[in-house]
Amino acid sequence: xxxxxxxxxxxxxxxxxxxxxxxxxxxxxxxxxxxxxxxxxxxxxxxxxxxxxxxxxxxxxxxxxxxxxxxxxxxxxxxxxxxxxxxxxxxxxxxxxxxxxxxxxxxxxxxxxxxxxxxxxxxxxxxxxxxxxxxxxxxxxxxxxxxxxxxxxxxxxxxxxxxxxxxxxxxxxxxxxxxxxxxxxxxxxxxxxxxxxxxxxxxxxxxxxxxxxxxxxxxxxxxxxxxxxxxxxxxxxxxxxxxxxxxxxxxxxxxxxxxxxxxxxxxxxxxxxxxxxxxxxxxxxxxxxxxxxxxxxxxxxxxxxxxxxxxxxxxxxxxxxxxxxxxxxxxxxxxxxxxxxxxxxxxxxxxxxxxxxxxxxxxxxxxxxxxxxxxxxxxxxxxxxxxxxxxxxxxxxxxxxxxxxxxxxxxxxxxxxxxxxxxxxxx
Numbered sequence: 001x002x003x004x005x006x007x008x009x010x011x012x013x014x015x016x017x018x019x020x021x022x023x024x025x026x027x028x029x030x031x032x033x034x035x036x037x038x039x040x041x042x043x044x045x046x047x048x049x050x051x052x053x054x055x056x057x058x059x060x061x062x063x064x065x066x067x068x069x070x071x072x073x074x075x076x077x078x079x080x081x082x083x084x085x086x087x088x089x090x091x092x093x094x095x096x097x098x099x100x101x102x103x104x105x106x107x108x109x110x111x112x113x114x115x116x117x118x119x120x121x122x123x124x125x126x127x128x129x130x131x132x133x134x135x136x137x138x139x140x141x142x143x144x145x146x147x148x149x150x151x152x153x154x155x156x157x158x159x160x161x162x163x164x165x166x167x168x169x170x171x172x173x174x175x176x177x178x179x180x181x182x183x184x185x186x187x188x189x190x191x192x193x194x195x196x197x198x199x200x201x202x203x204x205x206x207x208x209x210x211x212x213x214x215x216x217x218x219x220x221x222x223x224x225x226x227x228x229x230x231x232x233x234x235x236x237x238x239x240x241x242x243x244x245x246x247x248x249x250x251x252x253x254x255x256x257x258x259x260x261x262x263x264x265x266x267x268x269x270x271x272x273x274x275x276x277x278x279x280x281x282x283x284x285x286x287x288x289x290x291x292x293x294x295x296x297x298x299x300x301x302x303x304x305x306x307x308x309x310x311x312x313x314x315x316x317x318x319x320x321x322x323x324x325x326x327x328x329x330x331x332x333x334x335x336x337x338x339x340x341x342x343x344x345x346x347x348x349x350x351x352x353x354x355x356x357x358x359x360x361x362x363x364x365x366x367x368x369x370x371x372x373x374x375x376x377x378x379x380x381x382x383x384x385x386x387x388x389x390x391x392x393x394x395x396x397x398x399x400x401x402x403x404x405x406x407x408x409x410x411x412x413x414x415x416x417x418x419x420x421x422x423x424x425x426x427x
Contacts, residue, residue, distance in 0.1 A: 001406065003027040004042035005380075008050035010035075011388065013057040013356035013371035017349060019386065025055065027378040030404030034374050048406075053398060054386050056352065057370055058113025058140075058379035060359035061320055061333045062269050063248055065160055066100045066128070067121045068324020070332070072277075072417060074287045076194060080158030083121060100124045103330045104132065104139040107323075109410040110331035111397035113379035114141040116320070116363055118186045118227055118248060119148040119160035126180045138405055141379070143363055145227070148186035149173055149215060154206040155188040155195055155229055160324075167214045174218050185219040187212060187228040187244065190235035193278055193296050202295040203232025203251055203302075209242050216243030225364070227269070231299050233257065236306075240264045246318070246362070249299070250306030257306075258313050267316035267362050270307040272339040273332075274325035275300035276425065285421055286327075307344045318362045319355050327422065331412040334394035338426050341391065348388050378404040392426060 005025040011017050024040050026033040086092045100121065107115055117125045129142035148161035149170050157163040164170035174185055189212060190203040216226045225245040230236050233251045240247070240260035247261075248269045261268070277286050278296025288296065310317050321328055321336040337351040346354075360370025369377045382399040400407040 001404070002029070002045050003404075003406070004045035004047045005055060006038065006042070006047060006049055008053060008055040008382065009386070010372055011054055011056040011352065012373065013353060015350065015353045015357075017353065017388075019054070019388070025372065025380075027401070027404055030378055032372060032374055032376050032378050035372065050382060054383045055372070055380055056383070056387070057356040057372055058381050058400065058402060059111050059333055059355050059394070060114040060116075060363065060370060061107065061112045061323070062116045062318040062359050062363060063271050063320020063322050064107070064115040064117050065119050065322070065324030066103050066115070066117050066125055067096070067160060069103065070324060070327060070329035070418065071415070072287075073326045079156065079160075083159045087122065096121055097124055097127070101128050101131075101137070101139075104128050104142065105137070106330040106412055107333075108138060108140045108400060108402055109407065109412050110333065111381040111394060111400055111410070112140055112333050113381070113400065113402045114143070114360070114363070114365070114369060116143040116145075116184070118145050118184075118229075118320075119156060119188075120144070120146055121160065122147065123180050126182055138402065138407065140402060141365075141369065141377075143183040143365070145184045145186040146177060146180060146182050147173070148188050148229070150188035151207050151211070155190065155192050157188070161186070161188050164211070167211050170211055170215050171218050174215060174222065174224070177224075178222055182224075185215065185224045185226045187215060187226060187239075189228045189230050189239050189244075190232050192229070192231055193275060193292060193299050196291070196295045199291050199294045200298065202299050203230065203235050205232070205234055205238065209238050212239065212244065213242040231302070233302075236260075240266055248320070249303055249322075250310075251299075251302040253306050253309040258309060258315070261310065261315045262313065267318055268306060268310045269318045269320045270303060270340065270344070271320050271322045271336070272300065272303055272343060273321040273328045273336050275303060276339065277327040277421075280425065281421060304343045307340075311344070311346070316358070316362055317354065318359050319351075327418060329415060329418055331414070332418070332422075334391060335422065335426070337391050337394065342426075348391050351391060352387055
């Protein structure tokens with residue numbers, strides 16, 4: 001369908017965006033054809049009257065695990081054993097595919113029109129990506145890493161990352177990603193909050209620097225960028241020294257960290273959502289141990305400080321929310337924008353710009369999406385109120401359009417427990 005979107009207030013996604021009225025957005029063949037004055041002819045277009053609502057680029061979530069639903073957990077589960085069980089027979093393997101597919105559709109219904117996956121089940125992310133791109137069903141644009149690369153006893157080894165026992169095995173996985181036409185390569189360089197067994201030990205180094213360099217060099221030779229799970233200062237330094245392009249999460253920065261970011265030309269993907277519950281919830285709610293709460297706070301404060309230092313020093317910052325971690329659902333990316341303003345101190349405008357055009361640019365697709373301008377993909381969302389005044393209006397989008405495909409009344413089924421315990425941290 002070709003559409004003429006009238007009577008909307010445009011927020012174009014640029015860093016200096018201001019509400020713009022009196023324009024018509026014309027969509028043809030999945031792209032924004034033009035933006036014209038309000039008296040332009042709309043003949044041969046289906047007219048959609050936005051009735052004074054706000055229209056902006058679809059959100060872009062730069063750190064997603066499509067296999068997770070964000071359900072709060074009372075205790076840690078053995079993810080490696082669970083994944084092995086899932087793929088032990090074709091029935092459960094098929095169920096996993098449908099689950100991943102459904103989670104992608106939830107992302108879209110929540111207003112996220114592009115996702116970057118950074119660790120998934122087998123090759124399901126690229127499979128769903130290709131089926132959405134072929135128009136078999138609706139969903140967001142997906143930039144997929146499939147399984148990440150971990151090491152024995154490393155972060156997510158055997159679940160959403162392979163266990164590489166040698167550089168040869170790690171490089172062989174890069175070849176496999178190439179066969180599946182993956183979009184990036186993900187490494188699990190350090191442990192995470194839940195991996196640490198003692199206080200002060202989150203982000204312990206797991207991957208040998210020689211393996212990091214070998215994977216990055218080989219990935220770069222094939223045209224890939226590399227992203228890395230890192231949650232300690234040592235991990236950030238080692239990742240940047242050995243060729244990583246995007247640091248996922250981050251840690252307490254220092255002068256050397258900043259210098260390496262700048263020298264490498266790398267960017268930071270800030271993710272405040274996953275550590276917040278462990279750091280700030282009462283342990284009777286999070287079900288975290290004293291050690292996990294302590295380490296959660298270390299990571300949370302490190303991520304905040306890293307994002308602040310990056311912005312202060314001109315280092316690009318992307319936004320993701322680590323979907324799949326406990327308390328982080330497939331439909332709540334908007335919370336990450338609120339946390340970015342509350343804890344890092346940016347404006348609502350800058351947060352929205354980061355989650356749209358800036359994320360698109362850092363993902364390498366800024367020429368395709370991320371802003372409202374002629375020639376770009378018609379990836380659009382509509383909200384009742386102005387997110388520049390209150391980002392919480394993104395909680396319930398009124399309309400979603402992805403590559404010109406329209407969802408008029410998108411709905412998501414919210415988890416009451418998540419809203420109950422996370423909403424107090426929005427103010």
